[in-house]
Amino acid sequence: MKRRKLEELFFRLLMVLATIVVAGSFFLIVGTIFIKGVHYMSWDMITKVPGGGFYIGKDGGVLNAIIGSMYVAGGATILGLLISIPVALFINIYIDGKMFLSNTLRAAFDVLFGIPSIVYGAFGFLIMIYFGIRASLLGGIIAVTLLVIPILVRTLDEVIRTVPFELRDAALSLGATRWEMAKVVLRQIRPGIFTAILLSFGRAIGDVASVLFTAGFSDNIPTSLHEPAATLPLAIFFQLGSPVEEVQGRGYASALILTIIVLVITVLSDILIKKFSKHKI
């Protein structure tokens, strides 16, 4: 009996330790970035574009990357939504009763969800070559859109499924067409759509492998779709690769900026999810 109790105690201890490590790693990471990055933070960092010689220590900031990332992520999210909303609606509303079909489709998107961004980046690159598009904002948007479509479809799908059948039936029994009923459903899940947008935006803004080949890089803020665009993750990467310590430090600060942006988005979407489900009960 004693042995059994000791064994339980031992494993309980292990469990608590493991949990501390796992949950605590979040703090460890954010903390490290914060500590190292805050030292090099300045207003310049977020308000200026790199001056000449930025990467060897001269003045400037990463505004080009911040805006560039926003453009890419924003463009990809919008384009992605335009495609994903119809797809999610199709899977849920337009395939009446054929569960097998909709489940197969869902499975296909689940698989797409699991494909790493580097593959999307490589494929996006292929598309660009095929259509003769150079590394540019447009290229980046195309690749990232491919990346976020599965995320959007999955999230929207889950959200649409929370709409009770009765609501759909109510619309249909008033003689509405499926499309009219779909519009009602869409209005119902508006907060859910917003959550999906946030989720995809957060993913898009932080991803490197998909923009690596496709968006190029530039010290300027892109003014047209055909200009190359800098992205924060790449900016961080390049700054860290510099031999100059000052520049490396600015890399940490850029990392801090990216972390803050993403954390804000994540927390916002978490709050929205909670608010959204409270409303439904």
Added chain:
Amino acid sequence: MTKTPHISVQHLNVHIGNQHILKDININIPDKKVTSIIGPSGCGKTTLLKSFNRLLDNTPDVKITGKVLVDGEDIYAPDAEVTHIRKKMGLLSQRPYPLPMSIYDNVAYGPRIHGIRKKQQLDQLVEEQLKATGLWNEVKDRLNASATRLSIGQQQRLCLARGLAVGPEIILGDESTSALDPVSTSIIEDLFISLKEKYSIVLVTHILRQARRVSDYIIFVYMGKIIEFGPTEEVLLNPREELTKEYVKGYIS
């Protein structure tokens, strides 16, 4: 009424969250008899049953006060050893829950945990309990098959054998035949009747006919309170309390 109460409940109060589920329960469960707890749904029957083997402890937000004496010892005393207490009671749930292992391992699970390792001993125990629940002939050739392959009726009997294998003194049944077909139900009911020679049995049931067929005593619980307690025939056919009369009315007529 009874000479040696096996379980003696004194001033038991159970709160789950804000709700006062069991209100000042005082009862003595007779030794080596079958006692059925009856009452409308949600009135605390299962809670009362679960308080006997302290499975109630695992309910979230639960607060238990009072004493439950088994063989004279308060199972809710601060230094009471829970696994030891639970060993004294076998629990049969509403639906059979065979453990994810073979038939043999299911029955041997309890004894193994409590230290019995010798194959011979385990073999003997398994055979004994499977015979006691009438399963032996049906499964003796496939003891290593997965327990989930059995029919529901067989699974429930397996769970009973499993519970008996740890050598309890008391058997607790929580509506243990409600998922079974009539044939399996009557097999289990017969088992209860025969087992009371060795064990004290407490059953929760909402089937009055079953209560009458199987039990020696009946406790009628309503809204967390014990309304009436007495020998089966008395409570069912000649109840003293109004509430009891109302409840068993359907049965009598």
Added chain:
Amino acid sequence: MNLRLLKDKIVAKLMLVFTLASVSLLLVIGIGLYYKSIPILHKLSWAQLLTTSIWKPLKGLFGFYPFIMGTLWVTGIAIIVALPLCLLTALYIVEYAPGRIKRILTPFVNLLSGIPPVIFGVWGVLFIIPLIQDHIAPHFVEFSTGYSVLAGGIVLAVMIFPLIVSIVSEVLRTIPQELKDASLSLGATKWETIKKVVLKKALPGIVAAIVLAISRAFGETIAVLMVCGNNAAVPHSVFDPGYPLPALIANNYGEMLSIPLYDSALMFAALLLFIIILLFNIISRVILTRLERRLAA
């Protein structure tokens, strides 16, 4: 009246097109990558590509073996580190943690999944590399820069924490309390119940989580690239540098168009990744769906 119905039909057709297009993305990607890999497959056989180690693009020699090994090492280390930690964590959160602690803990595990990979890479460089170089490696080897498969594995492990914890937690939550009660009422302790009953029941789900985690780890590019050393040699110890497949693709895309066959080789690498990850994803989804169906039954 007819206009409405017409609209409905048009919209339906449009949606069908979009859906088919999106799903066929899978096929298109596969075909596209394969098409681009054909040149190099003409020159060297699958066996040659996958098992030789010489990587000299200028001479037209493309042996992928070191990169495949690099990927395996890094992923293997990540799973070995993450699995026990996450299993224990999931068990704690679902079975032992009091409500308050559960509510506080869970968000932080989830927040981890939102952190962009490049941040993990920066953290790896800032924290893990010095840790290995100064504190761990000296006990084992003479010299290490810290840039190693171990670093890659650890960083990857932290990245897949949320994935494993969330899947395993969900699987654990589906185990009926009554089953646990059955074991408890026989006098087993909570831990014994977990050991002998819960984990057995949860095994398929745990396997599915591992498979998914592996597929995620295989494809992770930037975080590993920043800490694993990028040396095209087969690693022989955890302190050796490695060069996983995604890092290979990412590092060399710049030169890929200027050296003949290089672009085809890199696309081949992407194809390899694609196929392996596809397979693993499908396997894990099959396991999880079977589990769901069994529970519903």
